Amino acid sequence: MAACISSLHVYPVKSLAGIDVQQSVLTSEGLHYDRRWVITDDQGDFITQRSCARMATLVPALDEHHLILQSPDRRHLFISLTLPEVAPSRVRIFGSECQGLDEGDEAARWLSAFLERPVRLKRVPRDNQRRVSPERIGTHVAHTGFADGYPLLIAATSSLTALNDRLVARALPALPMSRFRPNIVIEGTFPFAEHDSTTLEGENLSLWLCKPCERCRITTINQCSGDIAVPGEPLKTLMTMDHVATGGAFFGENAVVMQGGGQLLYTGMPIRMG
Template sequence: MMKIEVSALHVYPVKSLPGISLQSARLEPTGLAGDRQWMVVDDNGRFVSQRNTPAMALMGCELGDNQLVLHAPDHPPLALPLEPSTGQHAAISVWRDKWQALDAGDDAARWISGAIGQGRALRLVRADAARPRTQSQPDRYGPHTTTHFADGAPYLVAGADSLDRLNDSLSGQAGGAVDMRRFRPNIVVTGLPAFEEHATGRLQGPGYDLELRYPCQRCVITTIDPDTAIADPAREPFRTLATLNPMPGNPRAPAFGENAILVSGAGATIRVGDMLTALPRKT
């Protein structure tokens, strides 16, 4: 039997900003506690990401003492309460999903516009627990699955062995190896053979059960160096990954990691070092 272990946990408090590595996290139906509860939007309420604003890679965030603290080069930190007492609702969208979020206020808007706006008026919004985001893909992730500001499913699971296989293929190329930050997973596991997560149906840990539902299609964010915010001119590792592990039915697009939902264990704690049992995907 394979020995599968949780080797890393990451939350991304603000969508498309760098993540925070944790030793443990609470599992919720909407994802790891604290994950993607904030988001940057333009003046039309559309989400802003590294796809069109690579400078987001150079920002930072931290959680502590009931507040979110944002950092950006040449700007003082911005501290925001995790549970704002007031806030105007704003119409926002993530891909095809449209719903309401809480606006973080004018001070936050001025800060985020100055940090990464590049002449655009941007705003920061927070997920409203009273107005959950209903999934636009119920056939893929289940009719009762809700998320905050993740692109698709509440969880993204990635295999460390898959990254090793990719880096073996990148060996000798100008850009060299890449690290897991390019792929922004929530849960990283070791022990699954490379890309075997796509054939895995469930990962069961102590008191929780995750169901892996669909490969995660990758985009140009994978080409952005998280230390410089500069995209690789050869579009690596996107190009190599598309050859090595293409999306089902779309060979031009690469897959990396599996979108997942929580089947049971809401409120349980997942920890680095947890040993997992893998169940094959039903066909």
């Protein structure tokens, strides 16, 4: 079977639920609308499922004019897609200092009530300057929104099958791909081909696969319910596997865009690994 894109996933607000899409425009900073918003505390430090698992149960949608967030009890928050006319303010993601545009008090009150803590919602500014770490990509300059560190995460269906085979062999439940929150899922490759390749290419498309993604406790959280079914899994099982030379729990490959900004990606799109 020829390799192709199996599915595409966009996460408009960092650490909230994702949106499965049939097609998406690729930008130099990742898929269109991916991780363009972040929830922070009052000091601008980012908040994720690592400390607030119920964030997984907030479901986003996009229409022509709004980002829409829906809570489990079907309450809705509407955020205009028009950039707010406010001065940028501090956002800190791990050790990375960047800027965000605050979406205002109404959004802050709605999210604070749901998350039961004071928070703000901030958006990537028009002149985003947040760079991907040069430690991994050298002199190439790439930017990302509010993703952990890279604009894209690539994973393969065969890699998930290999992991699930190991989990089932240990009498543990198999997991859906949603646990790993990828942007681009590929099929038609051997297991963990994404770690043995340096590029993902298609017509007028070139992505640099530059770093295996070391996983955190978010992978232990059911992305529908916000619950942890088996503490420590799949991290413990990933650490027993040898698909990455460096010891640790790795799944998926971080990537940056080398060519193809503005191109439409779609499910079924032929690709090749190199």
